[in-house]
Amino acid sequence: MKERIITPLIPFRKSIALTLTGFLLACFAQSAQSNEPTDGVGGQLPDVTQRYDFNLDGHPDFVLNRGPATGIWYLDSIIFLSGALAPTLPPFGWRLIDAADFNGDGHPDYALFNNSTRQTAIWYLNNNVFISGAYGPTVPAGWALVAVGDFNGDGKPDYVLYNSSTRQTAIWYLNNNVLVSAGFGPTLPFLWKIVGTADFNLNGRTDYLLFNTNTGQTAIWYMSGRTRVGAVYGPSVGVTFYQLKGAADYSGEGYPDYILFNISTHQTLILFLHNNVSVGSAFGPTLPAEWTLTLP
Numbered sequence: 175m176k177e178r179i180i181t182p183l184i185p186f187r188k189s190i191a192l193t194l195t196g197f198l199l200a201c202f203a204q205s206a207q208s209n210e211p212t213d214g215v216g217g218q219l220p221d222v223t224q225r226y227d228f229n230l231d232g233h234p235d236f237v238l239n240r241g242p243a244t245g246i247w248y249l250d251s252i253i254f255l256s257g258a259l260a261p262t263l264p265p266f267g268w269r270l271i272d273a274a275d276f277n278g279d280g281h282p283d284y285a286l287f288n289n290s291t292r293q294t295a296i297w298y299l300n301n302n303v304f305i306s307g308a309y310g311p312t313v314p315a316g317w318a319l320v321a322v323g324d325f326n327g328d329g330k331p332d333y334v335l336y337n338s339s340t341r342q343t344a345i346w347y348l349n350n351n352v353l354v355s356a357g358f359g360p361t362l363p364f365l366w367k368i369v370g371t372a373d374f375n376l377n378g379r380t381d382y383l384l385f386n387t388n389t390g391q392t393a394i395w396y397m398s399g400r401t402r403v404g405a406v407y408g409p410s411v412g413v414t415f416y417q418l419k420g421a422a423d424y425s426g427e428g429y430p431d432y433i434l435f436n437i438s439t440h441q442t443l444i445l446f447l448h449n450n451v452s453v454g455s456a457f458g459p460t461l462p463a464e465w466t467l468t469l470p
């Protein structure tokens with residue numbers, strides 16, 4: 175049974191020992207600080223466009239899902255160009271959490287998380303086509319993979335983990351699918367959750383995008399590595415009609431924008447931002463009835 179579940183993930187590498195050892199070492203010893211970015215590497219801008227640009231035309235796209243099926247909607251800014259089916263996720267607890275280029279071939283890949291086993295996996299894609307899969311580290315009990323972003327400026331996506339009991343975050347620094355080191359990030363306030371990551375103030379450091387599930391308020395936590403160095407409110411998006419799905423630069427001027435999805439009408443809405451300030455909005459395409467927006 176299990177073999178059948180993991181078939182799409184072969185070849186894979188399991189590294190549970192490395193996972194737990196690395197996590198504990200990093201969490202209980204401060205030596206992991208050596209992995210923090212320095213000013214010397216701070217000038218390298220994370221490519222927020224490429225994160226979700228599946229056909230490599232310079233424009234971020236949408237990832238949709240209908241149950242385990244996924245699809246890509248190719249956009250030119252907020253204009254729908256075409257759609258294509260993408261790989262179907264495995265059964266039994268696997269979810270698509272985020273996308274980024276893990277193996278450095280220029281193509282965004284899927285980051286998957288299994289709610290039951292807490293196993294992570296990377297699905298390497300060429301545009302919308304599944305190439306191969308590999309297991310990433312398994313996260314400890316109580317933790318979940320909630321987002322992906324490059325937090326130490328090495329150009330390689332890292333995991334953002336969240337513990338819903340303690341509301342603590344952690345960053346797991348990866349080399350492709352392999353855990354290199356780990357450390358705690360800031361603890362979220364009650365009722366706030368991480369929606370995604372992006373560099374909102376364009377200082378070359380990846381930031382947290384937070385959402386208050388009670389009030390619909392958004393906030394950006396400016397990060398330096400896994401240290402919070404500032405916090406500002408973004409626009410409130412409410413809790414009634416639109417879900418905040420994530421952020422990427424859809425207007426093409428560099429600043430990440432909010433992507434919202436209306437769960438009733440399936441309309442998408444883009445809030446254009448300059449840093450944390452809303453400078454306009456526009457409707458994007460409306461998704462078909464059975465499909466929901468997954469990414470960004």
Ligand SMILES: [Ca+2]
Pocket residue numbers: 274275276277278279280281282283298299
């Ligand atoms: Ca890739």
Ligand SMILES: [Ca+2]
Pocket residue numbers: 323324325326327328329330331332347348
């Ligand atoms: Ca990294």
Ligand SMILES: [Ca+2]
Pocket residue numbers: 372373374375376377378379380381396397
């Ligand atoms: Ca930043």
Ligand SMILES: [Ca+2]
Pocket residue numbers: 422423424425426427428429430431446447
């Ligand atoms: Ca923008």
